[in-house]
Amino acid sequence: MRICVVYDCLFPWTVGGAERWYRNLAERLAADGHEVTYLTLTQWDAGDAPDLPGVEVIAVGPRMDLYVGDRRKIGPPLRFGLGVFAHLLRRGRRYDVVHTASFPYFSLLAAAVTRPLGRFRISCDWHEVWSRDYWLEYLGGVGGRVGWTVQRICAWVPQTAYAFSRLHAGRLRDLGLRGDVTVLTGEYAGSLAPPPADPATTPPTVVYAGRMIPEKRVPLVVDAVAAARERVPDLRARIFGAGPEADAVRERIAELGLQDVVELPGFVAADVVDEAMRTATCVVQPSSREGYGMVVVEAAAHGAPAIVVAGDDNAAVELVDEGVNGFVAPTATGAALADAIVACHEQGDALRASTRTWFTDNGERLSLDGSLRTVAAGYAAPSARS
Numbered sequence: 001m002r003i004c005v006v007y008d009c010l011f012p013w014t015v016g017g018a019e020r021w022y023r024n025l026a027e028r029l030a031a032d033g034h035e036v037t038y039l040t041l042t043q044w045d046a047g048d049a050p051d052l053p054g055v056e057v058i059a060v061g062p063r064m065d066l067y068v069g070d071r072r073k074i075g076p077p078l079r080f081g082l083g084v085f086a087h088l089l090r091r092g093r094r095y096d097v098v099h100t101a102s103f104p105y106f107s108l109l110a111a112a113v114t115r116p117l118g119r120f121r122i123s124c125d126w127h128e129v130w131s132r133d134y135w136l137e138y139l140g141g142v143g144g145r146v147g148w149t150v151q152r153i154c155a156w157v158p159q160t161a162y163a164f165s166r167l168h169a170g171r172l173r174d175l176g177l178r179g180d181v182t183v184l185t186g187e188y189a190g191s192l193a194p195p196p197a198d199p200a201t202t203p204p205t206v207v208y209a210g211r212m213i214p215e216k217r218v219p220l221v222v223d224a225v226a227a228a229r230e231r232v233p234d235l236r237a238r239i240f241g242a243g244p245e246a247d248a249v250r251e252r253i254a255e256l257g258l259q260d261v262v263e264l265p266g267f268v269a270a271d272v273v274d275e276a277m278r279t280a281t282c283v284v285q286p287s288s289r290e291g292y293g294m295v296v297v298e299a300a301a302h303g304a305p306a307i308v309v310a311g312d313d314n315a316a317v318e319l320v321d322e323g324v325n326g327f328v329a330p331t332a333t334g335a336a337l338a339d340a341i342v343a344c345h346e347q348g349d350a351l352r353a354s355t356r357t358w359f360t361d362n363g364e365r366l367s368l369d370g371s372l373r374t375v376a377a378g379y380a381a382p383s384a385r386s
Contacts, residue, residue, distance in 0.1 A: 001379055002035045004088075004120070006100035006107050008066070008080040010050060010057070013043035017187065017294055018101060018127055021368075023052070024189055025099070028372045030054030037095070039087060039107075041066075041080055060087050071138065072104065081106025085114060092118020097379050099123040105150050112157040122159040123378060126181070128291040129155075129163075129171035134313060152176065160378050164292040165315030182378070184371040188297045192363040195303035195356045201279035203234040204345050207304070208284050209273050210295065212243030217309075219245070220286040222252045222262055223334025228341040229261070235341070237262045238276050277302040282326065282344035285309075286337060290316040297366050300325050300359040305351050307340040319366075323351075325358040 005026045011019035022038070030036045030053060042059040044050060050057040060083025064076040084107045088098065098111045098120050111122050130151060136144035155175035162182050163169035169181045206228075208221045218239060225237045239249065239262060246264070253262045265272070277283055283299035284307045293316025299306040306326035308316045320326045327340040344351060364370055 001096045002037075002094055003029055003379065004037045004039060004095040004098045005029075005055075006039045006084055006098060006111065008041045008061075008076065008104065008107065010038065010040045010043060013050075014066075017292060018125075020189070021125070021127075021187060022101070024368055025372060025375065026055045027052055029376070032376065039084055041076065041083075058087065060084055077104030077106050080104070081110045085110035088114035088118055088120075092120060095120045097121045097123055099375075100125075102126045102151075102154055103128065105154050108154050108157060108159075109150075115158075121379075122157065123375065124154075124157070124159045124161055125184075126161060126163045126168055126172050128289070129168045129175065131171070131313065134289070162375065162378075165318055167313075167315040167318065168291060182374060184374060185365050186367045186369070186371040187292055187294055188301065188363075188366045189368040190298070190301055192367060194360050195301055196278060197353070197356065198278055198303060199349060200281045200304075200352065203236050204232060204281040205276075205279070206235065206237040206282060206284050206341055207240070207273075207276045207280040208237070209240040209277070209298075210285065210287075212241050212245040212249060214245060215287055215289045216243075216245070217286040217288060217332060218249050219252045220332060220334055220337060221284050222249060222256060222258060224284065224286075224337035224341055225262060226256045226258060227334045227338035228345075231338075231342050232345050235261075235281075235345070239264050240266070240268060240273055240276070242266050274302060277304050280304045282307055282341060284337060284341065285316060286329075286332060287314060287316065288332065289313040292316070293319045296320055296326065297359075300355050303352050303356045303359075305344050305355045307337060307344070309337070321358060323347075323354075325355040 005022055007022040009019045011023040026036050026038050036055045038055050038057045039060050041061045042063040061079045066076050092114050100107050100111055102108055102124050132148050135148040139147050152175050155177045162184050164184050169183045172181050212218045229235045277299055282305045285295045286309050288311050296306040296316055296319040308320055309329045309332045317328050320328050329336040329340050
């Protein structure tokens with residue numbers, strides 16, 4: 001089949017869960033014999049153009065800064081949507097399927113507008129469905145209402161819809177999706193081999209790995225370590241990553257006098273993070289908003305339990321079986337996270353063993369391959385072409 005994958009970012013020029021998903025999707029489809037085109041914005045320097053095996057990468061817009069601080073700009077999504085519109089207007093009949101992300105919306109709307117001419121089918125991934133309250137918080141009164149309305153209109157577009165959690169699948173149905181939504185439970189592309197039966201390192205160490213943006217609430221990790229050290233005096237932490245909240249994290253470490261306790265290595269090689277997870281007492285992810293919760297799976301793949309925080313926008317809780325592969329803190333406080341950290345420490349090898357078993361039992365369900373097979377089967381459904 002002839003498949004057009006549409007996303008405004010491309011891994012590794014931009015790093016994130018969606019970027020990895022679309023690159024893996026494009027390469028897997030090409031390996032399976034499909035003719036694959038990937039539409040994106042320019043992100044690379046001259047002479048460093050992407051070379052994806054079997055995939056034609058087409059930039060439909062210039063290089064642009066996507067964020068101001070921790071928030072998406074409106075200009076790049078509009079420019080990308082126009083580029084996708086122009087491309088599909090000219091070449092839409094080349095494709096059997098256009099597979100796009102819902103966000104940042106204008107590319108999906110471009111596909112919807114050109115579909116009658118191109119007669120392709122639309123597949124759409126809803127990594128997240130934002131609540132009306134979150135839209136208002138993110139963009140303010142007028143902008144938030146516009147964003148919420150655009151998201152709702154996108155849900156009405158005829159499409160084969162996918163979500164990566166029950167939370168966001170339910171929200172998509174509530175928006176008025178015409179048809180059903182398939183929940184893809186796997187995004188993990190690593191090995192499904194049983195995790196190593198290694199003990200946690202001494203002294204006990206908490207690990208965080210990810211971006212430092214407000215919704216990740218990384219300063220809470222520092223607060224939690226400080227509180228947990230009242231019961232586990234030799235507890236330490238390693239916080240990997242960078243972002244606009246990095247200074248706030250450093251300041252919190254200094255305020256609590258934990259300069260010799262909490263490390264901030266920044267972005268490091270993947271094998272360094274892998275080793276840290278493999279020997280961690282636990283991996284802590286205090287995020288308020290997650291569309292999936294990959295860190296829970298990655299932690300379990302290394303035999304480490306994970307701690308997440310209950311919240312209306314946090315789908316990561318769906319991946320934690322309480323007391324089996326980690327804990328869900330009931331509130332976003334240092335004290336609640338500290339209780340969970342202490343529980344991981346006290347349950348020690350027993351919790352690590354049940355985490356390894358959880359990963360072995362659920363690995364296939366959580367694997368990227370399983371989700372890709374589901375998507376490929378969706379392409380095989382009767383075509384929308386006449």
